[in-house]
Amino acid sequence: MLHKVLIANRGEIAVRIIRACKDLGIGTVAVYSEADRDAMHTRLADQSICIGPAASARSYLNIPAIMSAASLTDCDAIHPGYGFLAENAAFAEIVMESGYTWVGPSPESMRIMGDKVSAKQRMQQAGVPLVPGSDGAVESPEEAKRIAREAGYPVIIKASAGGGGRGMKIVHHEPALAAAFSMCQSEAKAAFGDDTVYVEKFLEQPRHIEVQVLGDSHGNVVHLFERECSIQRNNQKVLEEAPSCFVDDETRQKICAAGVAAAKSVDYVGAGTIEFLMNADKSFYFIEMNTRIQVEHPVSEWITGIDLIEWQLRVAAGEPLAFSQQQIKRKGHAIECRINAEHPFKFTPSPGKVELYHAPGGRSVRVDSALYSGYSIPPYYDSMIAKIITHARTREKCIRRMQRAIDELAVIGVTSNQELHKRLLANPDFQRGEFNIHFLEEWLKQLPDE
Ligand code: ADP
Numbered sequence: 001m002l003h004k005v006l007i008a009n010r011g012e013i014a015v016r017i018i019r020a021c022k023d024l025g026i027g028t029v030a031v032y033s034e035a036d037r038d039a040m041h042t043r044l045a046d047q048s049i050c051i052g053p054a055a056s057a058r059s060y061l062n063i064p065a066i067m068s069a070a071s072l073t074d075c076d077a078i079h080p081g082y083g084f085l086a087e088n089a090a091f092a093e094i095v096m097e098s099g100y101t102w103v104g105p106s107p108e109s110m111r112i113m114g115d116k117v118s119a120k121q122r123m124q125q126a127g128v129p130l131v132p133g134s135d136g137a138v139e140s141p142e143e144a145k146r147i148a149r150e151a152g153y154p155v156i157i158k159a160s161a162g163g164g165g166r167g168m169k170i171v172h173h174e175p176a177l178a179a180a181f182s183m184c185q186s187e188a189k190a191a192f193g194d195d196t197v198y199v200e201k202f203l204e205q206p207r208h209i210e211v212q213v214l215g216d217s218h219g220n221v222v223h224l225f226e227r228e229c230s231i232q233r234n235n236q237k238v239l240e241e242a243p244s245c246f247v248d249d250e251t252r253q254k255i256c257a258a259g260v261a262a263a264k265s266v267d268y269v270g271a272g273t274i275e276f277l278m279n280a281d282k283s284f285y286f287i288e289m290n291t292r293i294q295v296e297h298p299v300s301e302w303i304t305g306i307d308l309i310e311w312q313l314r315v316a317a318g319e320p321l322a323f324s325q326q327q328i329k330r331k332g333h334a335i336e337c338r339i340n341a342e343h344p345f346k347f348t349p350s351p352g353k354v355e356l357y358h359a360p361g362g363r364s365v366r367v368d369s370a371l372y373s374g375y376s377i378p379p380y381y382d383s384m385i386a387k388i389i390t391h392a393r394t395r396e397k398c399i400r401r402m403q404r405a406i407d408e409l410a411v412i413g414v415t416s417n418q419e420l421h422k423r424l425l426a427n428p429d430f431q432r433g434e435f436n437i438h439f440l441e442e443w444l445k446q447l448p449d450e
Contacts, residue, residue, distance in 0.1 A: 001100060001315050002026050002077045006070045007041065009081030010060060015291070016040035019308035028235045029073045031066055033059035037377040040370035047073050054380045060084045063091055069377050070100060077101035077316060083382065085143065086292040087114055087163075105215075105291050109266040113289040117160040117198055119278060123286045126265035128258045131277065131285040134202030138256040141178040144199050148177060151201040156180055159188035160196035165235025170202050205436045206277035208232065209244050211259030212300040214308065215268040217314040223256040224308075224323045226301045230437045231345070231424070238417075238440060240296035240336045245395055245433035251282045262289060270295070270315055271308045277437075280362060295338065298366060298389045302334035311339065324364045332391055333398040336435060337406060337421045338385040339369075341377050344420035351379035355413035360405035364391040377414060385416070395433070399425055423447075 002404040004027035007017045018028045018041060021252050031043030035054035042048045046250045051071040053061035059065070070078060078095050080086040080103070086361055089107040096102050104110070113119045117137050120130055137160060138144050142335045148155040149169070155214055157180055159167030169180040181197070189195040207230040228244035229237045247255065260275040271293050278284040297308045306328065315321070353376045359367045369386035371377075376384060388405050392398035403425050424430055427443065 001319075002313055003063040003104070004029060004046075004073065004075045005077045005079050006031065006066070006073065006075040007079050007081065008066050008085055009046070009079075009083070010039060010041055010058070010369045010370075010381065012035055012368045012384070013081040013083075013295075013383065014042060016368050016377070016424065017081060017309055018044050020307065020313065020399075024313065025311060026313065027075075029069065029075055031060070031069050032219075035380055036165075040372060040375070046417050047161075049073065054378065056084065056380065061131050064433065065096060067094065070098075073307060074370050075100065077103055079103040079312070080292065082292050082294060087290070089114060096318075099422050101316050102269070103312050105268050105270050105272065109268050110291045112266050113291050115160050115196075115449040116158060116162065116288060117196060118285070119289060120198070122265050123262055126261045127158050128265075128286045129275075129284060131200040131203065131287065132357070134198045134355060136194045138181075138199050141181045141323050145174060145177055147199045148174065151199070155199050156202040157184040157197055157199055159184060159194070160198060161229060163177065163196040202276050203279060203285070205438065206279055207244070207246055207436050208237075208275065209247060209255060209278045210273050210275045211256050212294075212297070212308070213263040213268065213272050213274065214311055214315070215263055215270060215272070216271050216321045218320045219262050219267075220321045221263045221268060221324070222321060224304045224306060224328060225330055226252060226255055226259075226433070227296055227299055229296065230435055231430075231440050232437055233444070236359065238338055239421070240299055241395070241398075242334050243330065246278070248282070250297035251278075253285075255284050256284070258284070262286065271312050289426055295384070295387070296336050298368060298387065299334040300335050301375060302366070302389060302391045303330050303332060304328055304333070307420075331393040332393045334389060334391045335395075335402050336387050336389045337402060337425075338384050338417075339388060339409070339421070340383040340417045341385050341411075341414045342383045342417055343415050344417040345444065349383050349419075350415035351377045351383075352414050353377075356410060357384070357412075358408070358410040360388060360408035362404075362408075364401060365389070365405045366391075371411070385411070399431060441446060 006029040030048040031051045034041040042101040051065040085091040092107045185195045203427040212224040231239040276284040366389040390401040
């Protein structure tokens with residue numbers, strides 16, 4: 001097993017990883033920026049090293065500083081968490097070439113999946129369904145027009161190197177195509193240094209359904225069923241569930257098998273997620289793979305009883321998975337609400353001092369957070385401050401339990417999106433499970449101004 005792990009991250013995920021390491025008897029090293037001296041991860045780790053100023057580019061993305069911290073503390077592995085360097089194949093390579101264990105997939109798998117054109121090509125070979133559109137990169141507006149006519153409007157032009165919901169343009173009819181095409185190209189060049197774009201059909205009312213996979217270095221890949229992540233705003237997930245109430249057993253079996261085939265096609269090792277869009281008729285299409293642990297991993301952990309961070313560490317150390325697909329059973333329903341330090345309806349960030357923090361508790365409530373009373377939320381990073389996860393036998397009970405948990409939560413001193421969750425959980429369409437990826441934004445438009 002691993003001896004000491006450096007966690008190249010901050011916030012709740014750094015705390016989550018430190019806790020998992022401690023449970024396994026593994027030593028922990030936190031790295032922190034000057035703005036995070038009093039952060040929870042800095043305090044909880046066995047050792048903590050400052051790696052630079054507040055700006056992420058100079059601290060949490062500062063590869064030489066992180067590698068020096070690993071060397072100074074005699075670590076044997078690096079866990080990147082999510083965000084920051086988690087999907088940076090060059091970083092993974094540096095980690096491995098410097099003799100450390102990388103808690104993640106191979107740089108090769110990361111590269112294939114990190115480029116959307118190469119990922120789609122690999123998925124096609126693996127027999128995973130793709131959104132109709134171009135087979136690869138599209139070179140000219142004329143070629144884009146031909147593909148759009150074949151797929152049918154509306155279409156979406158996407159940057160191959162895109163991510164985080166950036167580098168996409170929706171086109172409703174042919175006269176708008178050429179301008180959108182060149183705009184997407186130049187924006188992609190500016191944002192990602194790569195102007196490769198492709199075209200696919202824009203699905204109008206899909207749901208976002210993703211499959212959690214876990215692979216080891218002995219060729220085994222299993223899935224931990226699907227998650228429903230359609231409740232989004234600006235391509236940012238707000239609430240996630242497992243399982244999806246929209247997915248029936250037959251569809252579940254198909255989409256999970258597609259997820260496993262996708263992971264196997266890149267010899268995937270570790271925890272990963274295959275994202276799909278699903279139409280009303282339950283046809284589904286691959287959109288991308290995230291080659292890291294995801295924010296919403298706890299809902300999958302809860303319905304399966306498998307600790308994903310523990311297994312990331314175990315497979316990184318070379319252990320084979322201790323369970324077969326048949327042994328992974330699904331039990332009950334889990335929901336996660338992302339609590340952000342921001343205005344619940346205007347979404348303006350609200351960093352600052354948390355005068356008082358009270359986390360909900362009781363039966364089947366889990367809170368993953370790095371908050372404490374008196375902590376000052378720095379303005380430099382993501383606004384997510386806590387994840388509340390509940391579990392129950394049925395979705396209905398799980399929603400009620402979440403309503404109870406959200407009511408118990410107290411974050412005083414900063415503004416949080418607690419009220420958004422309260423209203424959302426009480427919404428009849430949400431409760432009936434009738435929604436798609438546009439639901440939250442459309443509902444927000446109808447809410448009376450306050
Ligand atoms: P990113 O890597 O930036 O997250 P994705 O390819 O995962 O990009 O797409 C992000 C979101 O954009 C999806 O969750 C979905 O809401 C929307 N989207 C992407 N492709 C399509 C499509 N073909 N049709 C409809 N919506 C899409």
